[in-house]
Ligand SMILES: Nc1ncnc2c1ncn2[C@@H]1O[C@H](COP(=O)(O)OP(=O)(O)OP(=O)(O)O)[C@@H](O)[C@H]1O
C-alpha cells in the first residue's frame with residue numbers, strides 16, 4: 037500500500053505539486069493523467085525520492101520512506117522512466133540485470149532472471165540477451181525498460197509514460213501484456229500517462245492532475261459518470277462518455293439467453309467492441325462464445341443500457 | 348582488409364625496420380647529404396632513443412590523465428562545482444606556458460635528464476584531457492542518469508558504471524590530443540639532455556645534416572600518426588558499441 041499524505045513540491049516559489057493525498061492499495065494499478073506540466077512526473081518521482089518533497093509524507097506499507105536510505109528505497113521500487121533510459125553501453129541482458137547486480141545476486145541467478153524476463157516480454161533470450169539497446173526497435177527498448185524495472189521483483193512499479201513512444205497497435209499490445217503480467221505477479225503499479233484512454237483501460241483508480249493539484253482520484257466508472265470538475269469532464273470528452281463506459285465492461289457480464297444469428301462475439305471482448313460490431317453488421321443481437329463454445333447472446337438493448345449515465 | 352589498414356601496417360613495418368636496421372635506408376637518405384656526410388645517425392641506438400622517447404610520453408600523459416580526469420570528476424560533483432573556475436585556470440596555465448620555458452625553469456630544480464621534459468609534457472597535456480572529460484561528463488543523456496539514480500545506484504556506482512564509461516570516447520579523444528602533442532613536443536627535451544628522438548634532429552642542426560633532421564622528423568611523425576590512428580579506432584569502436592557512432 038502506498039499512502040501519499042499532503043505531498044507538496046515547490047521549485048523556486050512555484051508550486052508544481054500542491055497538497056496531494058491519495059492511497060493506492062497493494063496489487064492495484066493507479067494511473068495518473070493530466071496535461072503536460074501538471075506535475076505528474078514530479079509526483080511519481082517523489083515516491084522513489086528522485087525528487088525530495090517540500091512537505092508531506094509518503095508511507096509504503098506503513099513505513100515512512102524518508103526513514104530508508106534513498107538508494108535502498110529505489111532498489112525496492114521498479115522505475116520505468118519516460119523515454120526508457122536504457123544504458124546505451126550495456127547489453128540488454130546487463131541492462132535488465134542492473135538492480136539484481138546492485139543487490140549482490142549470484143551471477144547464475146541474475147542470468148536465469150534475465151532470461152525469464154525476456155521470455156515474459158516475448159523477447160527470445162538467445163537472440164536478444166547480448167544485443168545492445170540501439171539494436172532494438174522502439175517497442176523492444178520500451179519492453180526491456182519495463183523488464184529492467186521488474187528485475188529484482190519489486191512490490192511497486194513506477195512507470196512514466198511507458199508506452200508514449202509506441203504506435204497504436206504495439207501500444208495496445210503492450211498495455212495488454214502489462215495487465216497480464218500485473219495480474220500474474222500482483223505488483224502495485226503507478227503509471228503516468230497523457231492518454232485518457234490508457235488511464236481508463238489500465239487503472240483501477242485514476243488520479244486526474246491539473247496545475248499541480250489532484251482534482252479527482254476515483255475508479256474509471258466514477259470518473260466518467262461523475263467527473264469532479266469541469267476540467268475532468270473536458271478531459272473525458274462528453275461525446276465519448278457512453279463509449280468509455282462501455283469499454284469498461286466485458287461482454288461475458290452482459291450475456292443473456294435466447295437466439296441470435298451471424299458471427300459470434302468472444303465473451304472476453306469489451307462491450308464497446310461488441311456494440312460497434314452490432315451497429316456495423318445491423319444486428320439486434322449476436323451469439324457469444326467462450327473458448328469456442330456458445331454461451332448465449334448479447335443484445336443491443338443490453339449494451340445500450342450500460343452506456344447510460346449510472347444513477 | 349581495407350586500404351587504410353594496409354597503409355598503416357606498411358608504415359608500421361617501415362618504422363620498425365628503420366629503428367632496428369637504419370642502414371637499410373642509407374641509400375635514400377644519402378640523397379640529402381653533401382660532401383660525404385653520414386646519411387644515417389649512428390651516434391646512439393635509434394630503437395633505444397625511440398623507446399625512451401615513448402616512455403617519457405606515456406609517463407607524462409598517464410600522469411596528466413589521472414590528474415585531469417580526477418579534477419574534472421571532482422568539479423562535476425554537486426558539492427565541488429565552485430572549484431571549476433580554479434581547475435580550469437590551472438589547466439589553462441599548463442597549456443599556455445611554453446614547454447621550452449618550463450624546461451628552462453625545471454632544469455635548475457631537477458637537473459639535466461628526463462625529469463624536466465616529463466614535467467613540461469605533463470603540464471602541457473592537462474588541458475585537452477580536462478576539457479574533454481568535462482564535456483563528456485556534462486553531456487550525458489539525462490534519461491540515462493535519471494535511470495541510474497532510479498535503479499538505486501550510489502553516486503560512486505553511477506560514476507564508475509555509467510558516467511565514465513559513457514564519457515570514455517570523449518575522454519579518450521582528449522588523451523589522444525595530449526599524446527600526439529607530447530610525442531612531437533618531447534623532441535625539445537633533447538636540448539636539456541633527455542634521451543629522445545630530438546637528439547637526431549639536433550645533431551642534424553649542429554652538423555648541418557638535412558638527412559638527420561629528416562629521419563628524426565619522419566620517425567617522430569610516423570609514431571604520432573600511428574598512435575593517433577590507434578586512438579581514433581579505439582574511440583570509434585567504443586562509440587559504435589554504445590550506438591553513438
Ligand atoms: N527540477 C525542476 N526545477 C524547476 N522546475 C521543475 C523541475 N522539474 C519540473 N519542473 C516544473 O514542474 C512542472 C511539472 O513538471 P512535471 O515534469 O512533473 O510535469 P508532467 O506532468 O510530468 O509533464 P509531461 O506530461 O510533459 O511529462 C513543470 O512546469 C516543470 O517545468
Ligand SMILES: [Mg+2]
Nearest residue numbers: 076077118196
Ligand atoms: Mg512527465
